[in-house]
Amino acid sequence: MILLRHELGEVLRERRQEQGRTLRDVAGAGAVSLGYLSEVERGVKEASSELLAAICDSLDIPMSVVLDDVSRRVARVESLSAPVSLPVADRSGVVSASAA
Template identity: 70%
Template sequence: MILLRRELGDVLREQRQAQGRTLREVSAAASVSLGYLSEVERGEKEASSELLASICTALRVPLSEVLGHVSERVAESEALTAPVSLPVPQQALVSASAA
């Protein structure tokens, strides 16, 4: 099952690490406790829209960009877990309905 909070946390962590910044630096800039930011990044806590905006501002990344990355990740996960429909020969359908 796809958990939005995990995907969001992964994207936030990747953004922070790409900038070479520590949790402590970003939590101070976002006025969020270090422990809470860590929980958000691990997908253990749901970030409110206000908190998410504050974290994005601290990371100097537009919220729309973060959400775009999350959307892409969710779409990829859905594609990997989507049921595959196999073609069923017409004869099999006729036999099944006759039974």
């Protein structure tokens, strides 16, 4: 299962590290709580649009670029995912596997 918050957190962490910046530096520049930024990067917390805008501003990266990176990561994960089989009962009550 793909969790958007995990992919977003990974993108934000990668961008921050590419710039050689610390969590403390980015949090301070964006007026974001250090602990909350850490949780966003780890995919523990969902970033509101306002928080995401503040983080992107502090990284000096357009939000559209960050979201494009997230979209590409999600597409890559989706292309690697195998179909899921779910149990389905037919009209007679017999349960079988069905591709979703």
